[in-house]
Amino acid sequence: MLPQIIILNGTGSAGKTSIAKELIEHLPRQYLNFSIDSVLYALPPSDLKAMMEGKAIFRKGYSYPTLVEGYHQAAKGLATAGCFLILDNAWTVDEEKRNLLAALEGFTVCIVGVKCHLLIAAKREKERGDRAIGLAESEFNHVHQHLHYDIELDTTSQSPEEVTRTLLKWLETNPTLLGAKHSYKRLNARLNPVQG
Secondary structure (H helix, E strand, O other), X not given: OOOOEEEEEOOOOXXXXXXXXXXXXXXXXXXXXXXXXXXXXXXXXXXXXXXXXXXXXXXXXXXXXXXXXHHHHHHHHHHHOOOOEEXXXXXXXXXXXXXXXXXXXXXXXXXXXXXXXXXXXXXHHHHHOOOOOOHHHHHHOOOOOOOOOOEEEEOOOOXXXXXXXXXXXXXXXXXXXXXXXXXXXXXXXXXXXXXX
């Protein structure tokens, strides 16, 4: 049985979006590729351009945490309506990770860690030209912290097609998915320590 939600988490330029595009073509049922970019690309073009250049855009409106929380709630709404989703983002803040998992409670979730050597991600970042230089490096030490993945994929030397085949083959085994449950418990313990 396929999970209703597949989360792809990793630094910018690790290959998440390329994997998502492959996945939606080859999964045996229809999924929506619902990336954080689905929200960010709804910003005014001038603000989006500024963000891609690494400039602050929130003096006039939304804070980034507000946009991320909106993304989480939109994903919950789509899932509640019965949509199957692939979520694609670099979650680097523990509270945002926990909030995502809280929003998706009650759905079958598979958490995939998309890993890539920093030098390769930084090289891809420069080549693509639509991300602030240094984004992957700023996310690298935070994006995978305190998460328990159901499966990890390494795109350092494998193509999106290769790692997608690995993920599809693994999903066919009908694995027990415990990543969301364990991650939520771990994050909750970190953010709400027992007062002694």
